Amino acid sequence: MNDDVKDIIDNLGPDVHRFAGKTVLIAGGAGFLGRHFLAVFKRLNKEVLAKPCRVISADNYITGDQVVVHDNEHFDGNIIDVWADVSHPLPVREDLHFILHAAGVASPVYYMKYPLETIESAVQGSKNLLELARKNSKLEGFLFFSSSEIYGDPDPKAVPTPETYHGYVSSVGPRACYDESKRLGETISTIYHQQFNVPVKIVRPFNVFGPGMKHNDRRVIPMFTYEALNGRALPVHGTGTQTRTFCYVTDAISGFLKTLLKGTPGEPYNIGNSNNEISMADLAKMFTDVIPGTKANFVSYPDVYPAGEPQRRCPDLTKAAKDLGYASKVDVKTGLTRFVDWAKAQEGYWDKKPA
Numbered sequence: 001m002n003d004d005v006k007d008i009i010d011n012l013g014p015d016v017h018r019f020a021g022k023t024v025l026i027a028g029g030a031g032f033l034g035r036h037f038l039a040v041f042k043r044l045n046k047e048v049l050a051k052p053c054r055v056i057s058a059d060n061y062i063t064g065d066q067v068v069v070h071d072n073e074h075f076d077g078n079i080i081d082v083w084a085d086v087s088h089p090l091p092v093r094e095d096l097h098f099i100l101h102a103a104g105v106a107s108p109v110y111y112m113k114y115p116l117e118t119i120e121s122a123v124q125g126s127k128n129l130l131e132l133a134r135k136n137s138k139l140e141g142f143l144f145f146s147s148s149e150i151y152g153d154p155d156p157k158a159v160p161t162p163e164t165y166h167g168y169v170s171s172v173g174p175r176a177c178y179d180e181s182k183r184l185g186e187t188i189s190t191i192y193h194q195q196f197n198v199p200v201k202i203v204r205p206f207n208v209f210g211p212g213m214k215h216n217d218r219r220v221i222p223m224f225t226y227e228a229l230n231g232r233a234l235p236v237h238g239t240g241t242q243t244r245t246f247c248y249v250t251d252a253i254s255g256f257l258k259t260l261l262k263g264t265p266g267e268p269y270n271i272g273n274s275n276n277e278i279s280m281a282d283l284a285k286m287f288t289d290v291i292p293g294t295k296a297n298f299v300s301y302p303d304v305y306p307a308g309e310p311q312r313r314c315p316d317l318t319k320a321a322k323d324l325g326y327a328s329k330v331d332v333k334t335g336l337t338r339f340v341d342w343a344k345a346q347e348g349y350w351d352k353k354p355a
């Protein structure tokens, strides 16, 4: 992960100095993306910024595990980790300059298990954090983590999907708790910009993956990796023709921070990698190269997985390129190889680690 953090900081260039001496609140700091943000700020404090940045990570650990912020080698007293549930108002008393709302229940298996908590983190959580933002006169940026899922199952003519596409989403389907609450989170964020001038930016991430995803995350890349490392066939749902565009975490985190620093307030931005569109059947084949001996098994959708998944997912990134100078760099095979190398070194990924 150290190389990944360096890549992110290199991608950001001189803009990172805007964090010097500032205070950042990261809601969802114990999650996959949250941990990467913490690692980036830790490295910025250690090596780059003239004045350290103070970072408050807040999480209720519904799916995240408590963060180990400090190890003996790299103690950074500017980074703190607190238990907090964003569905309730947060008693933060210090001035905040940036707020990242990355708290949510992101993995389909978990949002099916926790539908009300999913809605609360996106709706009430957004309102509480935006109220906090509104009280902070020095706030420079608020980043709401929406999702590519707000597009639902897009019309094939709207793939690659631009930010102007309004979506095709069911309000009562099995994915509605996630899709609809993210959509309402975007609406609330937009209103706080329009009515109170909060500098809100919205990101719509498209399937980010990378080191830090837990073996039991249940999103496809960590799930396939866990199965393959333990010698089990990869369970490809349905016909395997459904596609996703996987974005390696270094590209994504750079894109998110660029959106926070340079995005137009009140506007949404797609962040992903439009070159990496791949079907689930081809993804399973790619695992055979990365973990030799891996086999695929085509299975019907399990009950724990919400039905109605989108058939294609691919972002149009024209706006992010033009407004933010965003460009993704890591192709899916390179990213997958980096991820699997990392996973092999994690105890959690092995039922029984080979000697």
Ligand SMILES: NC(=O)c1ccc[n+]([C@@H]2O[C@H](COP(=O)([O-])OP(=O)(O)OC[C@H]3O[C@@H](n4cnc5c(N)ncnc54)[C@H](O)[C@@H]3O)[C@@H](O)[C@H]2O)c1
Residues within 6 Å of the ligand: 027, 028, 029, 030, 031, 032, 033, 034, 058, 059, 060, 061, 062, 063, 064, 065, 084, 085, 086, 087, 101, 102, 103, 104, 105, 106, 107, 117, 120, 121, 125, 145, 146, 147, 148, 204, 205, 206, 207, 208, 209
């Ligand atoms: N990673 C992706 O590919 C992706 C894609 C689209 C959208 N997103 C969105 O980005 C955000 C971060 O994604 P991630 O991959 O890090 O997800 P994650 O599930 O790994 O992390 C989310 C974190 O939020 C915490 N959380 C949930 N509800 C909370 C609450 N009420 N109060 C405080 N903490 C709470 C969880 O415990 C977890 O640590 C999420 O909102 C997700 O929906 C991510």
